[in-house]
Every structure is written in C-alpha cells, then in structure tokens.
Amino acid sequence: MIRGLIFDVDETLLYYEGYTLRRWYEEVGRPAMEKLGVLLDWETFRRIVRGELSRRYVERFGIDHVEFWKAMDRANKAYRERLLEEGKIKPFPDAGALEELRALGLKLAAVSNASQDNTELVLKAFGLDRYFDVILGKDYSYLDGVKPNPYLLNKALKVLGLKKDEVLLVGDSSNDVLAGRNAGIKTVNIVRFERVPGADYYVNTLWELVNLVKELRAKNPLGLSPR
Template sequence: MLKGLIFDVDETLVYYEGYDHREWYEKWIMPALMKHGIKLDYETYRKTVTGELPRSYIERFGIDHVEFWKIVDRVNLEYRRWMADRDKITPFPDVEALGELKKMDLKLAAVSNASQECTEFVLELFNLREYFDVVYGKDYSNLDGVKPSPYLVKKALNALGIKPEEAMMVGDSSHDVLAGKRAGMKVVNITRFGKIEGADYYVRDLWELEKLVKEILGSYSP
C-alpha cells in the first residue's frame, strides 16, 4: 500500500531563472571562500557535488570540510534571497497538486542536497512547507549522505514511519533516481528537463503524478 511520497525540491517544485552552476560558483562562492583564504577551482568543487569525489575530499586542501560546506551554504542562502528579491525563483504552476496529494492521506516529505535553511527558505517562500510532514536538507554530521546516497531519503522514511516499499521518490535528476532506488523505493521521474533512465514511472508534471497516485491507490481496492 502506498502511504507516502518523498520529493526533491529544486527543479522539481521550484525553478531558478537563469541559474548556471559554474557562474554561481565563480561569482558567489569563490569570493566568499577567498575571504577565508580558501582557493578551490570549480572543477574540483563540481566533482564533490556530483559524487565523483566525496565532500570530505576538501580536507586534502587543509580545509575543514564541515566548515567549508557551511560557508557554501551561507552564501547559497544569500544567493537565494537575492534571487527571490528579483522574482527569479518561481514555483512550477503544478505545485498546487501537492494539496490534492495531501488530501489522499499520504505522508509527504521533502529532501534536498541544499542546506536545511536553504530548503526551508524556498518552501516557505511559496507556502509549500505546510504540505510536508518532514523536510530534510543536507546533514552536517554526514555530508557524504547527500543524494545519490540514500541516507537522507531513509532518514525521511524513518521520520514518516513508513517502509521503503510503502513510498515513492519523486524527482527530476539522476541523483533522485539513484537515491530512491538505493533506499529500496519505486521512483517517479518528473521529465521537466528530460527523461532519466532507471525510474519506475515517468510523468510530465505533478498533475500527472496525482493521476498516477490515484491509479496506484485504486489498484488496491477490492
């Protein structure tokens, strides 16, 4: 029986107009790191984010990796506030479907590789926080536990009190698909920016997800 859904946040529920990862790093993150005497090229940073290198790899440069990621996250929050002030963060129009999913007595969680503060900020910005029973951003006690690791997803499942087979992961990226699969869940890929191989279901938006969930729940009826 399907009892819950675990959602990715960025690019699944909200969109950042004009966002470019390299530009963001070089214009926002690098200057902040330089103030702390930290020099780290974009390519090395990118590899730690994609999982090609562990986030603790930063220690090789004589930098405490927890403090490093806290600096990055503080700047990321500033960036999000800057973007929000310019109306450059917008929810996808189909986020209203979250209300319909909530009416089905499903437990909902949001899980992001961004910090807790950054994740809560964008959800509260558009009054989306109210739909979720739990919200988890990256955990500083386990920084390598970000997606595609199943750590945060399992953390959400435990908080919701449901088993992996009773929930589905919903997201737009390969990290979401892998994290859900590694947690033992079925995965729904929202194909806003293209199809990710390995998912169990594919939907174009959250309204199609609502339809899919209704079909799944209806299949349990005698």
C-alpha cells in the same frame, strides 16, 4: 499501497530563473571559496556535488570540511535571498497539486541536498512548507549523506513511519533516481528539463503524479505485497 511521497525540492517544486550549477559556481561558489583561501576547480567541485568525491576532499587544503560547506551554504543563502527579492525563484505552476496529494491522505516529505535553512527558506517563501510532514536538508554530521546516498531518504522514511515499498521518490535529476535505487525506493522522474534514464515512472507534471498515485492505489487497494 502508496502511503507517502518523498520530494526533491530544487528544480522539482521550485524553478530558479537563469540557474545552472556552473553559473552558481562562478558567481557564488568561487568567490566564497576565495574568501576561505581555498579554490576548487570547476571539475573537482562538480564531482563533489555529484557525489563522485567525498565532501572531505577539501580538507587536503587545510580546512575543516564542515566549516567549508557551512560557509558555502551561507553564501548560498545570500544568493537565494537575493533571487527571491528579484522574483527569480518561482514555484512551478503545478505546485498546487501538493494540496490534492495531501487530500489523498498521503504523507509528504521534502528532501534536499541544500542545507536545512536554505531548503526551508524557499519552501516557506511560497507557503509550500505547510504541505510537508518533514523537511530535510543536508546533515552536517554526515555531509556525504546527500543524494545519491540513501541516508536522507532513510531518515525521511523513519520520520514518516513508512516502509520503502509504501513510498515513491519524486525528483528531476539523475541524483534523485540513483538515490531512490540506492534506498530501494521506486522513483518518479518528473521531466522538467530532461528525461533521466532508470526511473520507474515518468510524469511531465505534478498533476500527472496525482493520477499515477491513484492508478497505483487502484491496482493494489489493500496494500498487498506482490507474490
């Protein structure tokens, strides 16, 4: 039986007007790197963010990788604060479905590859933080534990006190689908911008997710494992 949901945050619950990773790299990431005396070209930066290269890669430039990514996160926080002031970060119109999901008795987690404070910043800005039993951003003690690595998902499961077959992972990207697969958790691709291959279920809105959860519960009301 489905007893909990783990949500991605950015581009799943919240929309960033005009955002692309490449644009963020040019406008925010690159200037922050230059202040550190380090410059990752776009392709290398993209591969690190996608989990294709370790975040320790930056240490070949003579900088501690934790300090590098903390500096990047500080720059990201300033960027997010500016976008919030300009009204360019917005919750998707269906974010109200979180209240309905809570009313179903589900435990909810928010898990993001952004830092803890950056994740909490945007959720709190719209009062969405109140829906979640736990909010997890990247862990500086294990920076390669971001999605598609299952590390953060396993942390969420432990806090929620749920088993893998009792939750669904809801996200918009291939990193979310891969993270779910790596953790052994079934995934729901919410098709905000594109349909990601490999998900177990597809929905177009969070209201469709509410219906999906109800359907899955109706099929297995006692929470019995399939034989």
